[in-house]
Amino acid sequence: MKNSVKEIEKLKKEKDAIILAHNYQRKEVQEIADFLGDSLELAKKAATLSSKIIVFAGVSFMAETAKILNPDKKVLLPEKEAYCEMAEMVDIGKLKELKKKYPDAAVVSYINTTAETKTLTDIVCTSANAVKIVESLPQKRIIFIPDKNLGTYVKKRSSKEIILYEGFCYVHHKLIMKKDIEKIRKEYPDAHLMVHPETPEEIQEMADSILSTGQMLKEASKIPEKTIIVGTEIGMVDRLKRDIPDKEFIPLTMRARCRGMKEITLESILNSLKYERYEIFLDKETMEKARVPIERMLKVK
Ligand code: SF4
Numbered sequence: 348m349k350n351s352v353k354e355i356e357k358l359k360k361e362k363d364a365i366i367l368a369h370n371y372q373r374k375e376v377q378e379i380a381d382f383l384g385d386s387l388e389l390a391k392k393a394a395t396l397s398s399k400i401i402v403f404a405g406v407s408f409m410a411e412t413a414k415i416l417n418p419d420k421k422v423l424l425p426e427k428e429a430y431c432e433m434a435e436m437v438d439i440g441k442l443k444e445l446k447k448k449y450p451d452a453a454v455v456s457y458i459n460t461t462a463e464t465k466t467l468t469d470i471v472c473t474s475a476n477a478v479k480i481v482e483s484l485p486q487k488r489i490i491f492i493p494d495k496n497l498g499t500y501v502k503k504r505s506s507k508e509i510i511l512y513e514g515f516c517y518v519h520h521k522l523i524m525k526k527d528i529e530k531i532r533k534e535y536p537d538a539h540l541m542v543h544p545e546t547p548e549e550i551q552e553m554a555d556s557i558l559s560t561g562q563m564l565k566e567a568s569k570i571p572e573k574t575i576i577v578g579t580e581i582g583m584v585d586r587l588k589r590d591i592p593d594k595e596f597i598p599l600t601m602r603a604r605c606r607g608m609k610e611i612t613l614e615s616i617l618n619s620l621k622y623e624r625y626e627i628f629l630d631k632e633t634m635e636k637a638r639v640p641i642e643r644m645l646k647v648k
Pocket of ligand 1: 371406430431432433434459516517518519580605606607608
């Protein structure tokens with residue numbers, strides 16, 4: 348592992364490359380990243396980069412977003428199979444039908460969508476800014492794509508009429524269960540439980556706070572309880588432990604593991620840098636259309 352790290356560092360310098368990594372990446376991948384963050388932080392960072400090559404340790408929609416914001420740079424995704432299952436749930440035909448059915452509605456797409464979905468979107472959002480984005484729009488009716496749980500979270504906090512789509516993240520929707528909370532609450536009765544808004548409503552209602560991963564990092568040190576239970580993908584626990592060593596972080600369940608995120612390893616990053624693979628290619632028209640809703644989001648203060 349030590350040798351891989353050294354080689355990665357060497358190749359990064361030689362090729363003028365930068366590694367961006369999501370908070371759900373493996374611990375060792377987080378440790379070699381030049382920049383680590385949630386989807387919003389990574390999108391913002393991607394918009395400001397000057398290096399020739401961007402290696403994206405995350406899932407494909409994130410690498411696509413980096414490419415859309417940096418069309419002249421080489422963007423690499425180290426593993427072909429690193430994709431987000433929720434992003435793949437959008438049926439383009441169904442989305443077009445919804446747009447026809449509700450012509451007065453704005454389409455707000457979660458950043459966890461493919462470039463093609465973004466071309467049919469008015470504005471993108473992340474879990475950190477979803478309520479703010481929805482509230483910033485003049486339209487009263489919103490088609491919210493694709494996460495029904497984040498959509499429900501927004502619906503409860505917004506004055507708008509929200510039309511939900513039947514998408515979900517299998518990690519948060521299926522692998523984090525009510526029985527996990529009941530068990531862990533007995534084990535750690537004094538702990539604070541934070542969960543991600545991609546969890547179902549009944550899980551959110553059992554939690555002490557509902558936060559995006561970026562917000563978890565900002566808020567955890569302010570939480571008075573010493574022990575914090577983390578209800579999101581397990582990679583986040585490594586990030587929290589490293590950044591806030593004076594608190595104790597416990598994963599709500601070790602089942603909450605994202606297959607797509609965990610595809611990326613040190614070895615695949617090394618090979619990605621060595622052979623400059625797998626490059627993200629998007630046609631010009633798709634990039635131009637998909638850039639509009641991303642840039643709109645980045646402008647909302
Ligand atoms: S944790 Fe869920 S939403 Fe995030 S990349 Fe994995 S499947 Fe997609």
